Amino acid sequence: MDEIDYWPTRWLRTLARYPHECHDWLGWGHTIPNGENAEPFALNTKLGCMLLMPSISLPIEFYELHISELKTIRFFCLYPIYKEEMDYKLKKGVEALFDKFDMYKISNVVDINRPNTCLKKSLFGFR
Numbered sequence: 062m063d064e065i066d067y068w069p070t071r072w073l074r075t076l077a078r079y080p081h082e083c084h085d086w087l088g089w090g091h092t093i094p095n096g097e098n099a100e101p102f103a104l105n106t107k108l109g110c111m112l113l114m115p116s117i118s119l120p121i122e123f124y125e126l127h128i129s130e131l132k133t134i135r136f137f138c139l140y141p142i143y144k145e146e147m148d149y150k151l152k153k154g155v156e157a158l159f160d161k162f163d164m165y166k167i168s169n170v171v172d173i174n175r176p177n178t179c180l181k182k183s184l185f186g187f188r
Contacts, residue, residue: 068102069171072111087113090155092147099144106173108141116169138169145179
């Protein structure tokens with residue numbers, strides 16, 4: 062498999078197995094870096110972290126499925142994010158990051174070239 066095309070699927074599979082293999086849980090707002098330094102997922106992108114959140118393109122009714130009084134299934138999207146966005150989220154919180162996503166019109170559709178909402182501008186206003 063060519064990682065340039067396969068990494069989104071690989072991450073879905075990896076994170077689906079994570080709770081079973083690591084005896085831990087994943088939930089709303091968790092960020093998972095690609096390795097210790099949040100290396101880019103593939104050569105064609107600088108995205109290197111995943112953020113778990115509900116889909117912003119679906120109605121709220123699709124966020125949960127109540128199976129019984131004791132069992133509810135929650136549905137999340139994986140948002141590929143930049144290391145700077147993960148760092149910002151860890152400092153300011155996930156709501157602050159989503160405010161930036163709103164400013165830049167970021168969606169839950171994977172766009173390997175989307176703008177980095179937390180990239181610092183240089184002295185002359187360029188990135």
